[in-house]
Amino acid sequence: MQRIIEEALMVAKKFGVSYADVRVIDRTEEEISTKNGSVDGIKSSSSKGFGIRVIADGAWGFSSSFVLTDEEISRVAEEAVDIAKASAKTKIEDVTLSKIEIYQDRVEEQVKIDPFSVPITKKISILLDADKLMNLQGIILRRGGMYFSKEWKTFASSEGAYLELERVISNAGISAIATDGKDVQTRSYPSSFGGDYQRKGFEFIEEVKLLENAWRIANEAIQLLSAKPCPSGKMDIILESSQLALQIHESCGHPTELDRVLGEEASFAGTSFLTPDKLGKFKYGSDIVNIVADATAPFAIGGFAYDDEGIKAKKIYLVKNGEFVGYLNSRETSKKLRLEPMGAMRAESWNRAPIIRMTSINLEPGDKAFEELVSGIDNGVLMATNKSWSIDQKRLNFQFGTEIGWEIRNGKLQDMVKNPTYSGITYEFWRNCDGIGNKDYYHIWGLPNCGKGEPMQVMQVSHGASYGRFRNVQVGVLR
Numbered sequence: 001m002q003r004i005i006e007e008a009l010m011v012a013k014k015f016g017v018s019y020a021d022v023r024v025i026d027r028t029e030e031e032i033s034t035k036n037g038s039v040d041g042i043k044s045s046s047s048k049g050f051g052i053r054v055i056a057d058g059a060w061g062f063s064s065s066f067v068l069t070d071e072e073i074s075r076v077a078e079e080a081v082d083i084a085k086a087s088a089k090t091k092i093e094d095v096t097l098s099k100i101e102i103y104q105d106r107v108e109e110q111v112k113i114d115p116f117s118v119p120i121t122k123k124i125s126i127l128l129d130a131d132k133l134m135n136l137q138g139i140i141l142r143r144g145g146m147y148f149s150k151e152w153k154t155f156a157s158s159e160g161a162y163l164e165l166e167r168v169i170s171n172a173g174i175s176a177i178a179t180d181g182k183d184v185q186t187r188s189y190p191s192s193f194g195g196d197y198q199r200k201g202f203e204f205i206e207e208v209k210l211l212e213n214a215w216r217i218a219n220e221a222i223q224l225l226s227a228k229p230c231p232s233g234k235m236d237i238i239l240e241s242s243q244l245a246l247q248i249h250e251s252c253g254h255p256t257e258l259d260r261v262l263g264e265e266a267s268f269a270g271t272s273f274l275t276p277d278k279l280g281k282f283k284y285g286s287d288i289v290n291i292v293a294d295a296t297a298p299f300a301i302g303g304f305a306y307d308d309e310g311i312k313a314k315k316i317y318l319v320k321n322g323e324f325v326g327y328l329n330s331r332e333t334s335k336k337l338r339l340e341p342m343g344a345m346r347a348e349s350w351n352r353a354p355i356i357r358m359t360s361i362n363l364e365p366g367d368k369a370f371e372e373l374v375s376g377i378d379n380g381v382l383m384a385t386n387k388s389w390s391i392d393q394k395r396l397n398f399q400f401g402t403e404i405g406w407e408i409r410n411g412k413l414q415d416m417v418k419n420p421t422y423s424g425i426t427y428e429f430w431r432n433c434d435g436i437g438n439k440d441y442y443h444i445w446g447l448p449n450c451g452k453g454e455p456m457q458v459m460q461v462s463h464g465a466s467y468g469r470f471r472n473v474q475v476g477v478l479r
């Protein structure tokens with residue numbers, strides 16, 4: 001590693017760069033899926049390569065390769081410089097970076113059981129056991145999956161940073177689809193679209209408790225077929241934490257990305273309603289809404305020890321006591337707005353340049369027991385587990401659907417309802433948040449597939465949430 005890095009930085013400096021950094025990544029992945037009682041797929045892969053990012057003539061250049069020979073390292077470093085110099089011809093202004101503290105460090109993940117030391121047969125048998133428990137009359141599709149990854153990343157910069165960072169991810173999830181010939185209903189566990197992800201070893205698989213929940217979700221999918229439709233109209237809602245996690249992702253995580261705000265993602269990912277004139281002056285939510293970007297959150301897949309610019313993981317407020325107070329930024333964008341760089345630059349792999357990404361964007365827990373939240377509602381719905389989402393380019397108008405809901409009448413949970421949906425405008429919705437569950441219900445959900453950038457980069461982010469109660473929300477179809 002050291003040889004590759006020294007060579008790359010030396011070549012870059014020789015060609016007159018004002019800044020250079022190198023990332024070398026060695027990653028191993030394993031994916032297992034089961035379907036209706038048998039193994040559906042097993043995928044093992046590994047990837048190793050390096051990427052060089054430079055500033056020359058006041059512009060960025062990036063290049064990468066998986067060939068780790070001296071000649072290729074010099075060629076790639078030179079190519080990154082050439083790209084920077086070519087880009088410089090069309091620059092509007094010079095790239096300048098915020099000053100940061102420089103670290104040399106080595107950080108290992110706190111893993112109890114290396115997931116790659118566990119035989120694949122054991123992983124398959126857990127999934128097939130869960131599958132069996134979901135095999136009820138009326139269930140037509142049963143799925144299960146696990147994913148594991150392990151990587152070592154070395155980051156070094158021309159400013160003297162040298163970081164060796166380990167990252168281990170484990171994932172598991174199951175789902176059941178029921179039909180009665182007229183309707184189709186899905187239930188997933190522990191959350192939809194593949195389940196939950198954490199920066200842990202195989203011990204996470206036991207914590208997820210697939211077997212303890214498999215029968216329940218299959219049974220719920222069947223019950224949903226004959227459940228009544230979710231009511232429509234303005235009413236109060238409670239969101240369960242995995243749905244609230246996605247609400248945070250779409251309506252707070254994305255609009256606080258400073259590259260979006262500055263228009264750099266306008267052609268693909270979109271822009272943001274949280275423009276710089278609103279920073280510190282805009283009521284984003286009610287006084288109890290506190291949303292942090294916390295890369296230090298333990299085991300969260302949005303977390304890390306250092307970001308891809310070598311900034312040590314930080315926790316900052318995006319929304320404090322309801323006020324919009326912070327952005328996710330980079331050294332370059334923080335400098336433009338004279339903000340503290342907070343460490344949110346992340347690249348999907350060695351072959352991509354880092355861009356501003358969410359870290360762990362968490363809604364801090366409140367003080368309410370679940371029963372208190374329910375008892376404060378005369379007419380409303382509890383909604384759980386995301387099914388669909390849609391939000392506009394500025395992140396203002398949204399609509400979400402969940403797998404399951406329960407009516408709330410006179411302070412009590414009532415019948416199960418199918419196809420719950422709700423819609424709103426981001427700041428009106430968060431301003432109507434009047435109750436947040438306490439830390440007993442708080443969980444940080446791993447979301448492995450946030451897409452952004454051109455070329456597209458898929459990023460692992462996470463969101464901590466408890467229950468949230470929102471007043472006067474449009475539920476169901478607008479009439």
Ligand SMILES: [Zn+2]
Nearest residue numbers: 249254450451
């Ligand atoms: Zn996203």
